[in-house]
Amino acid sequence: MAVNRAYLGRSFPAAEPYEVTRAAVRAFADAIGDPHPVYHRPEAAREAGHPDLVAPPTFAALVAGNAYWPLLEDPAFGFGTEGTVHLAQRFEYVRPIHAGDTLRAEVTPETLDTQAGRDRVVFRSLLRDARGAPVATVLTTLLAPEAASAP
Template sequence: MPLNPELQGRVFPPTEPYLVGREKVREFARAVFATNPINLDPEAARAAGYDDVVAPPTFAVVVQELSLAQLLADPDAGIDFSRVVHGDQRFTSTRPIVAGDLLTATLTVSSVKSLGAHSMVTAESSITDASGAHVVTSISTLVIRGED
């Protein structure tokens, strides 16, 4: 089944809230070689004006994944995950993610394109905190390879 062009403009329900844990931030920081003390040391983060450790900017993909899972699991989307290649990733932040944040993501399919046998879908996850304030928008473009 090819990618469903009617996905464009679709908004998925908000994800369940995700509580950002200190150890998750530290693990992620180590995995991406983020060496700034505010990413690892709560005291350094507090000295810099934050409540707890600060996640590296790309940590937003952890929360975005919850919203992308809705799109990928939707049988009407026509996405064969075994044929998906990650094409692009971008972030627009209002503020850093900090351990202790309770975040919710709402995914909007902003673009669906066909390129020969291949398709591309761009999805934007707007991530907000417990008060509803914007924290970051994470934008992913997925390429769905055509049949061999």
């Protein structure tokens, strides 16, 4: 099944805001193996000029993924999740993400083309804080599952 081009350029807000907690920041930093104190100790983050723990830069991918994953699971979108390959990720920050932030994500399937005979999509996820101010933009490139061969 091919990706439904009617989705291109349309924006889809995430169903729920993402509450950035200290526990989530620490767990993410641990998962990527980064012991930097600003990710683990509030006093270190404050000494560095931040209001609370700072999320590692790639943390934004977690928030963006929560926004675009429902599209991947939507049969009408036609992409699927089983066998999807993550090709690239790019982050554009307005400011760092901090523990205590409430982020709302809005995802837009921006580009659709093919690579090696498979659909490739680029999602643009705009992350905003509780006041609606932009925090970051995440560009995620995914390659669709390989089409099943006809018997």
